Amino acid sequence: MSENKNESLKVVIENKMNSGNNYVKLIMFAVIVVLIITNWTSCEARKDDKRKYTQNTEAMKKEIKVEQNKNGYLQSSVVAYEGKVKNLDEYSEELAKEVDALKKRKPIVVTKFKTIYRVDTFYVSNTIIDTVGLNKNEYRLSWDYSNSDSTRTLEGNSLFKAKINDGILNVTPGLTSITKDELMLDFTVGVVKNKKTKFDEIFVTPKNPNITIRDLEGAILGKSKLGINISFNAGYGVYYGNKQFGLGPFVGISISKPIIKF
Numbered sequence: 001m002s003e004n005k006n007e008s009l010k011v012v013i014e015n016k017m018n019s020g021n022n023y024v025k026l027i028m029f030a031v032i033v034v035l036i037i038t039n040w041t042s043c044e045a046r047k048d049d050k051r052k053y054t055q056n057t058e059a060m061k062k063e064i065k066v067e068q069n070k071n072g073y074l075q076s077s078v079v080a081y082e083g084k085v086k087n088l089d090e091y092s093e094e095l096a097k098e099v100d101a102l103k104k105r106k107p108i109v110v111t112k113f114k115t116i117y118r119v120d121t122f123y124v125s126n127t128i129i130d131t132v133g134l135n136k137n138e139y140r141l142s143w144d145y146s147n148s149d150s151t152r153t154l155e156g157n158s159l160f161k162a163k164i165n166d167g168i169l170n171v172t173p174g175l176t177s178i179t180k181d182e183l184m185l186d187f188t189v190g191v192v193k194n195k196k197t198k199f200d201e202i203f204v205t206p207k208n209p210n211i212t213i214r215d216l217e218g219a220i221l222g223k224s225k226l227g228i229n230i231s232f233n234a235g236y237g238v239y240y241g242n243k244q245f246g247l248g249p250f251v252g253i254s255i256s257k258p259i260i261k262f
Contacts, residue, residue, distance in 0.1 A: 052082055052083070055079065055080075055081075055082050055199055055200065056081055056082060056083065056091070058079045058197075058199055059078075059079045059080060059081040059082075059091065059199075060081075060091065061079070062078060062216070062217060063078065063079075064076050064077070064078050064213065064214070064216050065077050065078070066213075069205060073205050073206070073207060073209075074205070074206070074209070075203055075204070075205045076113075076203065076204050076205075076213035076216055077192075077201045077202065077203040077204070077216075078201060078202055078216045078217065078218060079194075079197075079199045079200070079201055080109075080191065080199075080200045080201055080202045080218045080219060080220050081217075081218070081219040081220070082200065082219070082220045083219070083221070084221065085099055085106055085221050088110075088219055088221065091217075091219060092112070092217050092219070094112060094217070095110055095112055095217055095219055098110065098112065099221075106221065106222075107221060107222070108220070108221060108222025109191055109202070109218065109219070109220055109221070109222065110218065110219050110221065111189055111202050111204070111216075111217070111218040111219075112215075112216075112217045112218075113204055113213050113214070113215060113216040113217070114213075114214050114215040115185070115206065115211050115212065115213060115214070116211070116212045116214060117183065117185075117208075117210055117211055118210055118212065119147070119152070119210050122145065122147070124143045124144070124145045124154070125143065126141040126142060126143035126158070127141065127142055127143075128140070128141055128142075129141070129142045129157065134159075137161050137162060137163045138159060138160070138161050138174070139159070139160055139161070139162055140157050140158065140159050140160075141157060141158045141160070142156075142157045143155070143156060143157065143158070144156075144180075149208070150184075151183065151184040151185075151186075151208055152182070152183050152184075153180060153181075153182040154178065154180065154181055154182075155178070155179050155180035155181075156176060156177050156178040156179050156180070157176070157177055157179070158174070158175075158176040158177075159174035159175050159176070159177075160172060160173050160174045161174065185206070185208065185211065186206065186207035186208065187204055187205065187206050187207070188203075188204070188205040188207075189202070189203070189204050189205075190202075190203055191203075191218075191220065200220060201218075202216065202217075202218025204216060
């Protein structure tokens with residue numbers, strides 16, 4: 001019974017489209033196309049809104065995940081917030097202030113994190129350098145330090161006084177001057193989609209094992225560009241052949257340039 005109704009509907013539509021002038025046919029075709037596109041974009045918009053809601057609900061937790069990557073470095077990641085610049089303060093007031101400080105520039109991705117650099121006790125060798133220019137009984141120890149990968153370099157000298165009174169050595173400490181203090185920090189930062197959770201994540205990978213990432217936040221604010229699409233099409237709909245319109249299956253390849261992204 002339902003098949004007969006569908007067939008009757010098809011015949012009615014084809015008869016309407018093939019009757020009258022071409023102007024009426026064109027309007028009917030345009031109306032059908034608009035209805036199809038409107039319904040499709042509406043469904044896509046609802047799916048995208050649901051995806052963003054789930055993504056941002058998880059992002060609000062700001063839970064940092066730490067794991068070792070293939071190169072052996074510890075990688076910290078957090079689920080990214082996705083939205084517009086004007087709503088960024090809902091996720092992070094600090095990120096919103098940083099973006100606002102850019103004035104008229106709008107970032108696509110913004111990230112903020114803090115680091116802790118922690119090392120074990122290390123020892124520095126020193127030598128007594130020339131006392132030229134020093135006061136009487138003053139001495140200066142020169143010292144320097146560089147760790148194994150040269151990411152931390154320290155240089156300086158320590159001043160003190162030494163004097164023997166009645167066979168007793170009296171030492172008076174002075175000031176220590178640090179003449180060089182360099183710390184090289186090497187990070188890799190990016191955005192990646194987690195294949196398991198399907199969430200977009202911001203990741204930070206420090207190349208120094210003494211560095212720990214904390215208070216990691218990230219937001220995706222930009223939209224993808226509307227480029228040229230080349231796609232394969234297959235379905236059931238309106239076609240034009242033998243100088244008349246009809247309803248039926250179709251297969252084809254299309255090249256399109258999007259104007260608006262919903």
